Amino acid sequence: MKIFGHRGASGYAPQNTISSVRLALDQGSDGVEIDVQLTKDNEVVVCHDWIIDNVSDGKGKVSDFALVEIKKNDFGSYFLEDFKGEKIPTLSEVLEFFPKDIILNIELKIKGKSRDLVAEKVADLLLFHERIENTIVSSFNHSSLKKIKKLIPEIKIAFLYKRCISTINKDISDFGMDIxxxxxxxxxxxxxxxxxxxxxxxxxxxxxxxxxxxxxxxxDMEADGIMTDFPIDMKNALWKY
Ligand code: G3P
Ligand code: CA
Known part of the structure:
Protein backbone atom coordinates (compact mmCIF):
# COMPACT_ATOMS: atom_id res chain seq x y z
CA MET A 1 0.00 0.00 0.00
CA LYS A 2 1.42 3.35 -1.03
CA ILE A 3 1.80 6.14 1.50
CA PHE A 4 1.12 9.68 0.26
CA GLY A 5 2.07 12.71 2.32
CA HIS A 6 -1.08 14.84 2.55
CA ARG A 7 -0.25 18.49 1.75
CA GLY A 8 3.32 17.26 2.21
CA ALA A 9 4.13 15.96 5.67
CA SER A 10 1.62 18.43 7.09
CA GLY A 11 1.62 16.92 10.57
CA TYR A 12 5.22 18.10 10.97
CA ALA A 13 5.55 21.15 8.75
CA PRO A 14 3.24 23.91 7.49
CA GLN A 15 0.89 22.37 4.93
CA ASN A 16 1.51 22.79 1.19
CA THR A 17 4.90 24.48 1.61
CA ILE A 18 8.26 23.51 0.14
CA SER A 19 9.38 22.40 3.64
CA SER A 20 6.34 20.16 3.96
CA VAL A 21 6.83 18.59 0.52
CA ARG A 22 10.56 18.08 1.12
CA LEU A 23 9.89 16.50 4.50
CA ALA A 24 7.34 14.09 3.01
CA LEU A 25 10.02 13.05 0.51
CA ASP A 26 12.64 12.71 3.27
CA GLN A 27 10.21 10.56 5.24
CA GLY A 28 10.12 8.07 2.38
CA SER A 29 6.62 8.80 1.05
CA ASP A 30 5.69 6.93 -2.10
CA GLY A 31 3.78 9.97 -3.22
CA VAL A 32 2.95 13.50 -2.15
CA GLU A 33 -0.42 15.23 -2.42
CA ILE A 34 -0.69 19.01 -2.85
CA ASP A 35 -3.58 21.39 -3.56
CA VAL A 36 -3.41 24.04 -6.26
CA GLN A 37 -5.43 27.12 -7.18
CA LEU A 38 -5.00 30.37 -9.10
CA THR A 39 -3.90 33.79 -7.94
CA LYS A 40 -5.45 36.99 -9.30
CA ASP A 41 -2.84 37.05 -12.08
CA ASN A 42 -3.54 33.39 -12.88
CA GLU A 43 -0.40 31.87 -11.41
CA VAL A 44 -0.78 28.35 -10.04
CA VAL A 45 0.02 28.34 -6.33
CA VAL A 46 0.05 25.49 -3.84
CA CYS A 47 -2.60 26.19 -1.20
CA HIS A 48 -5.60 24.37 0.18
CA ASP A 49 -7.69 27.17 1.71
CA TRP A 50 -9.47 29.81 -0.39
CA ILE A 51 -8.43 32.42 2.15
CA ILE A 52 -4.97 32.64 3.63
CA ASP A 53 -6.02 33.70 7.16
CA ASN A 54 -5.47 30.29 8.77
CA VAL A 55 -2.31 29.31 6.94
CA SER A 56 -0.28 32.53 6.98
CA ASP A 57 0.16 35.85 8.71
CA GLY A 58 -1.94 37.52 6.00
CA LYS A 59 -5.62 37.92 5.32
CA GLY A 60 -7.80 37.60 2.26
CA LYS A 61 -8.59 35.39 -0.68
CA VAL A 62 -5.82 33.73 -2.70
CA SER A 63 -7.68 34.83 -5.84
CA ASP A 64 -7.46 38.50 -4.78
CA PHE A 65 -3.65 38.49 -4.58
CA ALA A 66 -1.19 38.82 -7.45
CA LEU A 67 1.66 36.33 -7.04
CA VAL A 68 4.16 39.00 -6.04
CA GLU A 69 1.79 40.19 -3.30
CA ILE A 70 0.86 36.80 -1.85
CA LYS A 71 4.58 35.94 -1.73
CA LYS A 72 5.04 38.69 0.87
CA ASN A 73 3.10 36.68 3.45
CA ASP A 74 4.61 34.24 5.91
CA PHE A 75 3.12 30.76 5.48
CA GLY A 76 5.31 29.13 8.14
CA SER A 77 5.21 30.78 11.54
CA TYR A 78 1.48 30.16 12.14
CA PHE A 79 2.53 26.50 12.38
CA LEU A 80 5.82 26.84 14.25
CA GLU A 81 8.29 29.70 14.66
CA ASP A 82 11.01 27.47 13.12
CA PHE A 83 9.25 27.82 9.77
CA LYS A 84 9.12 31.62 9.86
CA GLY A 85 9.53 33.16 6.41
CA GLU A 86 8.19 30.18 4.48
CA LYS A 87 6.54 31.46 1.30
CA ILE A 88 3.57 30.12 -0.58
CA PRO A 89 5.06 27.95 -3.35
CA THR A 90 4.08 28.02 -6.98
CA LEU A 91 3.43 24.69 -8.64
CA SER A 92 6.41 25.46 -10.85
CA GLU A 93 8.69 25.73 -7.82
CA VAL A 94 7.57 22.30 -6.62
CA LEU A 95 7.98 20.77 -10.07
CA GLU A 96 11.54 22.09 -10.26
CA PHE A 97 12.83 19.80 -7.49
CA PHE A 98 10.22 17.07 -7.17
CA PRO A 99 11.83 13.68 -8.01
CA LYS A 100 10.59 12.05 -11.19
CA ASP A 101 10.30 8.62 -9.55
CA ILE A 102 7.92 9.71 -6.77
CA ILE A 103 4.20 10.13 -7.42
CA LEU A 104 2.94 13.69 -7.34
CA ASN A 105 -0.80 14.00 -6.73
CA ILE A 106 -1.99 17.46 -7.71
CA GLU A 107 -5.48 18.26 -6.48
CA LEU A 108 -7.19 20.95 -8.56
CA LYS A 109 -9.14 23.25 -6.26
CA ILE A 110 -11.93 24.70 -8.33
CA LYS A 111 -14.12 27.68 -7.70
CA GLY A 112 -16.52 29.29 -10.17
CA LYS A 113 -15.12 30.40 -13.49
CA SER A 114 -11.59 29.19 -12.81
CA ARG A 115 -12.57 25.61 -13.65
CA ASP A 116 -11.07 25.26 -17.13
CA LEU A 117 -8.33 27.83 -16.54
CA VAL A 118 -6.82 25.94 -13.58
CA ALA A 119 -6.73 22.76 -15.67
CA GLU A 120 -5.14 24.63 -18.61
CA LYS A 121 -2.48 26.29 -16.46
CA VAL A 122 -1.59 23.04 -14.70
CA ALA A 123 -1.41 21.21 -18.04
CA ASP A 124 1.01 23.86 -19.40
CA LEU A 125 3.28 23.47 -16.36
CA LEU A 126 3.27 19.67 -16.46
CA LEU A 127 4.21 19.72 -20.12
CA PHE A 128 6.89 22.36 -19.59
CA HIS A 129 8.47 20.42 -16.70
CA GLU A 130 7.97 17.06 -18.47
CA ARG A 131 6.11 15.82 -15.41
CA ILE A 132 3.49 13.52 -16.88
CA GLU A 133 4.48 9.97 -16.03
CA ASN A 134 4.34 9.87 -12.24
CA THR A 135 1.65 12.50 -11.81
CA ILE A 136 -1.97 12.01 -10.79
CA VAL A 137 -4.33 14.96 -11.15
CA SER A 138 -7.34 14.69 -8.86
CA SER A 139 -10.38 16.84 -8.19
CA PHE A 140 -13.81 16.84 -6.65
CA ASN A 141 -14.73 18.67 -9.86
CA HIS A 142 -14.80 15.92 -12.45
CA SER A 143 -15.32 18.23 -15.43
CA SER A 144 -11.95 19.91 -14.77
CA LEU A 145 -10.41 16.46 -15.02
CA LYS A 146 -12.03 16.05 -18.42
CA LYS A 147 -10.41 19.31 -19.49
CA ILE A 148 -6.90 18.30 -18.43
CA LYS A 149 -7.28 14.83 -19.93
CA LYS A 150 -8.23 16.40 -23.27
CA LEU A 151 -5.11 18.57 -23.11
CA ILE A 152 -2.80 15.70 -22.03
CA PRO A 153 -4.43 12.38 -22.99
CA GLU A 154 -1.77 10.31 -21.19
CA ILE A 155 -2.16 12.11 -17.84
CA LYS A 156 -3.51 10.02 -14.95
CA ILE A 157 -6.67 11.46 -13.45
CA ALA A 158 -8.51 10.64 -10.24
CA PHE A 159 -12.06 11.21 -9.03
CA LEU A 160 -12.19 12.56 -5.51
CA TYR A 161 -15.21 11.85 -3.30
CA LYS A 162 -16.05 13.44 0.02
CA ARG A 163 -19.36 11.74 0.74
CA CYS A 164 -20.15 8.04 0.81
CA ILE A 165 -22.26 8.00 -2.33
CA SER A 166 -23.51 5.10 -4.36
CA THR A 167 -22.91 6.61 -7.80
CA ILE A 168 -19.21 5.77 -8.08
CA ASN A 169 -19.84 2.85 -10.46
CA LYS A 170 -22.12 4.97 -12.63
CA ASP A 171 -19.74 7.95 -12.56
CA ILE A 172 -16.88 5.76 -13.79
CA SER A 173 -19.01 4.25 -16.57
CA ASP A 174 -20.50 7.63 -17.61
CA PHE A 175 -17.24 9.60 -17.69
CA GLY A 176 -16.17 8.35 -21.10
CA MET A 177 -12.44 8.80 -20.45
CA ASP A 178 -9.90 6.65 -18.67
CA ILE A 179 -9.71 7.27 -14.93
CA ASP A 220 -6.25 -5.34 5.19
CA MET A 221 -9.03 -4.00 2.94
CA GLU A 222 -6.48 -3.92 0.09
CA ALA A 223 -6.55 -0.18 -0.49
CA ASP A 224 -3.81 0.74 -2.97
CA GLY A 225 -2.75 3.78 -1.00
CA ILE A 226 -3.52 6.25 1.74
CA MET A 227 -3.03 9.99 2.18
CA THR A 228 -1.67 10.96 5.59
CA ASP A 229 -0.30 13.98 7.42
CA PHE A 230 2.22 11.66 9.11
CA PRO A 231 3.91 9.64 6.36
CA ILE A 232 6.81 8.36 8.46
CA ASP A 233 4.52 7.04 11.20
CA MET A 234 2.33 5.21 8.72
CA LYS A 235 5.39 3.80 6.93
CA ASN A 236 6.73 2.53 10.26
CA ALA A 237 3.35 1.07 11.21
CA LEU A 238 3.25 -1.02 8.06
CA TRP A 239 6.83 -2.13 8.38
CA LYS A 240 6.66 -5.91 8.91
CA TYR A 241 2.84 -5.75 9.27
O1 G3P B 1 -6.84 14.50 -1.90
C1 G3P B 1 -7.58 14.12 -0.80
C2 G3P B 1 -7.82 15.20 0.19
O2 G3P B 1 -6.72 16.05 0.20
C3 G3P B 1 -9.05 15.96 -0.09
O3 G3P B 1 -9.40 16.80 0.97
O4 G3P B 1 -9.76 19.03 1.89
O5 G3P B 1 -7.62 17.86 2.33
O6 G3P B 1 -8.11 18.75 0.07
P1 G3P B 1 -8.69 18.17 1.34
CA1 CA C 1 -6.20 17.98 -1.02
Missing part, protein backbone atom coordinates in the same frame (compact mmCIF):
# COMPACT_ATOMS: atom_id res chain seq x y z
CA UNK A 180 -6.64 5.99 -13.12
CA UNK A 181 -7.77 6.06 -9.50
CA UNK A 182 -10.66 6.82 -7.18
CA UNK A 183 -9.86 8.71 -3.98
CA UNK A 184 -12.41 8.02 -1.28
CA UNK A 185 -12.91 9.41 2.19
CA UNK A 186 -11.60 7.09 4.92
CA UNK A 187 -15.06 7.21 6.53
CA UNK A 188 -16.48 5.52 3.45
CA UNK A 189 -13.84 2.84 3.02
CA UNK A 190 -14.84 -0.79 3.33
CA UNK A 191 -13.87 -4.05 1.63
CA UNK A 192 -16.92 -4.01 -0.65
CA UNK A 193 -16.44 -0.54 -2.12
CA UNK A 194 -12.72 -1.16 -2.63
CA UNK A 195 -13.49 -4.41 -4.42
CA UNK A 196 -16.12 -2.74 -6.60
CA UNK A 197 -13.66 -0.05 -7.67
CA UNK A 198 -10.99 -2.69 -8.30
CA UNK A 199 -13.47 -4.49 -10.54
CA UNK A 200 -13.34 -1.39 -12.75
CA UNK A 201 -9.53 -1.75 -12.80
CA UNK A 202 -9.03 1.50 -10.90
CA UNK A 203 -6.71 2.06 -7.97
CA UNK A 204 -8.26 3.06 -4.64
CA UNK A 205 -6.53 5.73 -2.60
CA UNK A 206 -8.04 6.68 0.72
CA UNK A 207 -7.87 10.09 2.42
CA UNK A 208 -6.93 10.61 5.16
CA UNK A 209 -5.55 8.04 7.52
CA UNK A 210 -3.69 9.65 10.38
CA UNK A 211 -3.79 6.79 12.86
CA UNK A 212 -2.06 3.46 12.80
CA UNK A 213 -5.17 1.39 13.46
CA UNK A 214 -7.04 2.87 10.48
CA UNK A 215 -3.98 2.46 8.27
CA UNK A 216 -3.70 -1.22 9.15
CA UNK A 217 -7.43 -1.72 8.50
CA UNK A 218 -7.09 -0.06 5.09
CA UNK A 219 -4.13 -2.29 4.32
Missing amino acids: YSIHINAKCANKEIIKEIHNHNKKVYVWNSNDIETTKKLY
Whole structure:
Protein backbone atom coordinates (compact mmCIF):
# COMPACT_ATOMS: atom_id res chain seq x y z
CA MET A 1 0.00 0.00 0.00
CA LYS A 2 1.42 3.35 -1.03
CA ILE A 3 1.80 6.14 1.50
CA PHE A 4 1.12 9.68 0.26
CA GLY A 5 2.07 12.71 2.32
CA HIS A 6 -1.08 14.84 2.55
CA ARG A 7 -0.25 18.49 1.75
CA GLY A 8 3.32 17.26 2.21
CA ALA A 9 4.13 15.96 5.67
CA SER A 10 1.62 18.43 7.09
CA GLY A 11 1.62 16.92 10.57
CA TYR A 12 5.22 18.10 10.97
CA ALA A 13 5.55 21.15 8.75
CA PRO A 14 3.24 23.91 7.49
CA GLN A 15 0.89 22.37 4.93
CA ASN A 16 1.51 22.79 1.19
CA THR A 17 4.90 24.48 1.61
CA ILE A 18 8.26 23.51 0.14
CA SER A 19 9.38 22.40 3.64
CA SER A 20 6.34 20.16 3.96
CA VAL A 21 6.83 18.59 0.52
CA ARG A 22 10.56 18.08 1.12
CA LEU A 23 9.89 16.50 4.50
CA ALA A 24 7.34 14.09 3.01
CA LEU A 25 10.02 13.05 0.51
CA ASP A 26 12.64 12.71 3.27
CA GLN A 27 10.21 10.56 5.24
CA GLY A 28 10.12 8.07 2.38
CA SER A 29 6.62 8.80 1.05
CA ASP A 30 5.69 6.93 -2.10
CA GLY A 31 3.78 9.97 -3.22
CA VAL A 32 2.95 13.50 -2.15
CA GLU A 33 -0.42 15.23 -2.42
CA ILE A 34 -0.69 19.01 -2.85
CA ASP A 35 -3.58 21.39 -3.56
CA VAL A 36 -3.41 24.04 -6.26
CA GLN A 37 -5.43 27.12 -7.18
CA LEU A 38 -5.00 30.37 -9.10
CA THR A 39 -3.90 33.79 -7.94
CA LYS A 40 -5.45 36.99 -9.30
CA ASP A 41 -2.84 37.05 -12.08
CA ASN A 42 -3.54 33.39 -12.88
CA GLU A 43 -0.40 31.87 -11.41
CA VAL A 44 -0.78 28.35 -10.04
CA VAL A 45 0.02 28.34 -6.33
CA VAL A 46 0.05 25.49 -3.84
CA CYS A 47 -2.60 26.19 -1.20
CA HIS A 48 -5.60 24.37 0.18
CA ASP A 49 -7.69 27.17 1.71
CA TRP A 50 -9.47 29.81 -0.39
CA ILE A 51 -8.43 32.42 2.15
CA ILE A 52 -4.97 32.64 3.63
CA ASP A 53 -6.02 33.70 7.16
CA ASN A 54 -5.47 30.29 8.77
CA VAL A 55 -2.31 29.31 6.94
CA SER A 56 -0.28 32.53 6.98
CA ASP A 57 0.16 35.85 8.71
CA GLY A 58 -1.94 37.52 6.00
CA LYS A 59 -5.62 37.92 5.32
CA GLY A 60 -7.80 37.60 2.26
CA LYS A 61 -8.59 35.39 -0.68
CA VAL A 62 -5.82 33.73 -2.70
CA SER A 63 -7.68 34.83 -5.84
CA ASP A 64 -7.46 38.50 -4.78
CA PHE A 65 -3.65 38.49 -4.58
CA ALA A 66 -1.19 38.82 -7.45
CA LEU A 67 1.66 36.33 -7.04
CA VAL A 68 4.16 39.00 -6.04
CA GLU A 69 1.79 40.19 -3.30
CA ILE A 70 0.86 36.80 -1.85
CA LYS A 71 4.58 35.94 -1.73
CA LYS A 72 5.04 38.69 0.87
CA ASN A 73 3.10 36.68 3.45
CA ASP A 74 4.61 34.24 5.91
CA PHE A 75 3.12 30.76 5.48
CA GLY A 76 5.31 29.13 8.14
CA SER A 77 5.21 30.78 11.54
CA TYR A 78 1.48 30.16 12.14
CA PHE A 79 2.53 26.50 12.38
CA LEU A 80 5.82 26.84 14.25
CA GLU A 81 8.29 29.70 14.66
CA ASP A 82 11.01 27.47 13.12
CA PHE A 83 9.25 27.82 9.77
CA LYS A 84 9.12 31.62 9.86
CA GLY A 85 9.53 33.16 6.41
CA GLU A 86 8.19 30.18 4.48
CA LYS A 87 6.54 31.46 1.30
CA ILE A 88 3.57 30.12 -0.58
CA PRO A 89 5.06 27.95 -3.35
CA THR A 90 4.08 28.02 -6.98
CA LEU A 91 3.43 24.69 -8.64
CA SER A 92 6.41 25.46 -10.85
CA GLU A 93 8.69 25.73 -7.82
CA VAL A 94 7.57 22.30 -6.62
CA LEU A 95 7.98 20.77 -10.07
CA GLU A 96 11.54 22.09 -10.26
CA PHE A 97 12.83 19.80 -7.49
CA PHE A 98 10.22 17.07 -7.17
CA PRO A 99 11.83 13.68 -8.01
CA LYS A 100 10.59 12.05 -11.19
CA ASP A 101 10.30 8.62 -9.55
CA ILE A 102 7.92 9.71 -6.77
CA ILE A 103 4.20 10.13 -7.42
CA LEU A 104 2.94 13.69 -7.34
CA ASN A 105 -0.80 14.00 -6.73
CA ILE A 106 -1.99 17.46 -7.71
CA GLU A 107 -5.48 18.26 -6.48
CA LEU A 108 -7.19 20.95 -8.56
CA LYS A 109 -9.14 23.25 -6.26
CA ILE A 110 -11.93 24.70 -8.33
CA LYS A 111 -14.12 27.68 -7.70
CA GLY A 112 -16.52 29.29 -10.17
CA LYS A 113 -15.12 30.40 -13.49
CA SER A 114 -11.59 29.19 -12.81
CA ARG A 115 -12.57 25.61 -13.65
CA ASP A 116 -11.07 25.26 -17.13
CA LEU A 117 -8.33 27.83 -16.54
CA VAL A 118 -6.82 25.94 -13.58
CA ALA A 119 -6.73 22.76 -15.67
CA GLU A 120 -5.14 24.63 -18.61
CA LYS A 121 -2.48 26.29 -16.46
CA VAL A 122 -1.59 23.04 -14.70
CA ALA A 123 -1.41 21.21 -18.04
CA ASP A 124 1.01 23.86 -19.40
CA LEU A 125 3.28 23.47 -16.36
CA LEU A 126 3.27 19.67 -16.46
CA LEU A 127 4.21 19.72 -20.12
CA PHE A 128 6.89 22.36 -19.59
CA HIS A 129 8.47 20.42 -16.70
CA GLU A 130 7.97 17.06 -18.47
CA ARG A 131 6.11 15.82 -15.41
CA ILE A 132 3.49 13.52 -16.88
CA GLU A 133 4.48 9.97 -16.03
CA ASN A 134 4.34 9.87 -12.24
CA THR A 135 1.65 12.50 -11.81
CA ILE A 136 -1.97 12.01 -10.79
CA VAL A 137 -4.33 14.96 -11.15
CA SER A 138 -7.34 14.69 -8.86
CA SER A 139 -10.38 16.84 -8.19
CA PHE A 140 -13.81 16.84 -6.65
CA ASN A 141 -14.73 18.67 -9.86
CA HIS A 142 -14.80 15.92 -12.45
CA SER A 143 -15.32 18.23 -15.43
CA SER A 144 -11.95 19.91 -14.77
CA LEU A 145 -10.41 16.46 -15.02
CA LYS A 146 -12.03 16.05 -18.42
CA LYS A 147 -10.41 19.31 -19.49
CA ILE A 148 -6.90 18.30 -18.43
CA LYS A 149 -7.28 14.83 -19.93
CA LYS A 150 -8.23 16.40 -23.27
CA LEU A 151 -5.11 18.57 -23.11
CA ILE A 152 -2.80 15.70 -22.03
CA PRO A 153 -4.43 12.38 -22.99
CA GLU A 154 -1.77 10.31 -21.19
CA ILE A 155 -2.16 12.11 -17.84
CA LYS A 156 -3.51 10.02 -14.95
CA ILE A 157 -6.67 11.46 -13.45
CA ALA A 158 -8.51 10.64 -10.24
CA PHE A 159 -12.06 11.21 -9.03
CA LEU A 160 -12.19 12.56 -5.51
CA TYR A 161 -15.21 11.85 -3.30
CA LYS A 162 -16.05 13.44 0.02
CA ARG A 163 -19.36 11.74 0.74
CA CYS A 164 -20.15 8.04 0.81
CA ILE A 165 -22.26 8.00 -2.33
CA SER A 166 -23.51 5.10 -4.36
CA THR A 167 -22.91 6.61 -7.80
CA ILE A 168 -19.21 5.77 -8.08
CA ASN A 169 -19.84 2.85 -10.46
CA LYS A 170 -22.12 4.97 -12.63
CA ASP A 171 -19.74 7.95 -12.56
CA ILE A 172 -16.88 5.76 -13.79
CA SER A 173 -19.01 4.25 -16.57
CA ASP A 174 -20.50 7.63 -17.61
CA PHE A 175 -17.24 9.60 -17.69
CA GLY A 176 -16.17 8.35 -21.10
CA MET A 177 -12.44 8.80 -20.45
CA ASP A 178 -9.90 6.65 -18.67
CA ILE A 179 -9.71 7.27 -14.93
CA TYR A 180 -6.64 5.99 -13.12
CA SER A 181 -7.77 6.06 -9.50
CA ILE A 182 -10.66 6.82 -7.18
CA HIS A 183 -9.86 8.71 -3.98
CA ILE A 184 -12.41 8.02 -1.28
CA ASN A 185 -12.91 9.41 2.19
CA ALA A 186 -11.60 7.09 4.92
CA LYS A 187 -15.06 7.21 6.53
CA CYS A 188 -16.48 5.52 3.45
CA ALA A 189 -13.84 2.84 3.02
CA ASN A 190 -14.84 -0.79 3.33
CA LYS A 191 -13.87 -4.05 1.63
CA GLU A 192 -16.92 -4.01 -0.65
CA ILE A 193 -16.44 -0.54 -2.12
CA ILE A 194 -12.72 -1.16 -2.63
CA LYS A 195 -13.49 -4.41 -4.42
CA GLU A 196 -16.12 -2.74 -6.60
CA ILE A 197 -13.66 -0.05 -7.67
CA HIS A 198 -10.99 -2.69 -8.30
CA ASN A 199 -13.47 -4.49 -10.54
CA HIS A 200 -13.34 -1.39 -12.75
CA ASN A 201 -9.53 -1.75 -12.80
CA LYS A 202 -9.03 1.50 -10.90
CA LYS A 203 -6.71 2.06 -7.97
CA VAL A 204 -8.26 3.06 -4.64
CA TYR A 205 -6.53 5.73 -2.60
CA VAL A 206 -8.04 6.68 0.72
CA TRP A 207 -7.87 10.09 2.42
CA ASN A 208 -6.93 10.61 5.16
CA SER A 209 -5.55 8.04 7.52
CA ASN A 210 -3.69 9.65 10.38
CA ASP A 211 -3.79 6.79 12.86
CA ILE A 212 -2.06 3.46 12.80
CA GLU A 213 -5.17 1.39 13.46
CA THR A 214 -7.04 2.87 10.48
CA THR A 215 -3.98 2.46 8.27
CA LYS A 216 -3.70 -1.22 9.15
CA LYS A 217 -7.43 -1.72 8.50
CA LEU A 218 -7.09 -0.06 5.09
CA TYR A 219 -4.13 -2.29 4.32
CA ASP A 220 -6.25 -5.34 5.19
CA MET A 221 -9.03 -4.00 2.94
CA GLU A 222 -6.48 -3.92 0.09
CA ALA A 223 -6.55 -0.18 -0.49
CA ASP A 224 -3.81 0.74 -2.97
CA GLY A 225 -2.75 3.78 -1.00
CA ILE A 226 -3.52 6.25 1.74
CA MET A 227 -3.03 9.99 2.18
CA THR A 228 -1.67 10.96 5.59
CA ASP A 229 -0.30 13.98 7.42
CA PHE A 230 2.22 11.66 9.11
CA PRO A 231 3.91 9.64 6.36
CA ILE A 232 6.81 8.36 8.46
CA ASP A 233 4.52 7.04 11.20
CA MET A 234 2.33 5.21 8.72
CA LYS A 235 5.39 3.80 6.93
CA ASN A 236 6.73 2.53 10.26
CA ALA A 237 3.35 1.07 11.21
CA LEU A 238 3.25 -1.02 8.06
CA TRP A 239 6.83 -2.13 8.38
CA LYS A 240 6.66 -5.91 8.91
CA TYR A 241 2.84 -5.75 9.27
O1 G3P B 1 -6.84 14.50 -1.90
C1 G3P B 1 -7.58 14.12 -0.80
C2 G3P B 1 -7.82 15.20 0.19
O2 G3P B 1 -6.72 16.05 0.20
C3 G3P B 1 -9.05 15.96 -0.09
O3 G3P B 1 -9.40 16.80 0.97
O4 G3P B 1 -9.76 19.03 1.89
O5 G3P B 1 -7.62 17.86 2.33
O6 G3P B 1 -8.11 18.75 0.07
P1 G3P B 1 -8.69 18.17 1.34
CA1 CA C 1 -6.20 17.98 -1.02
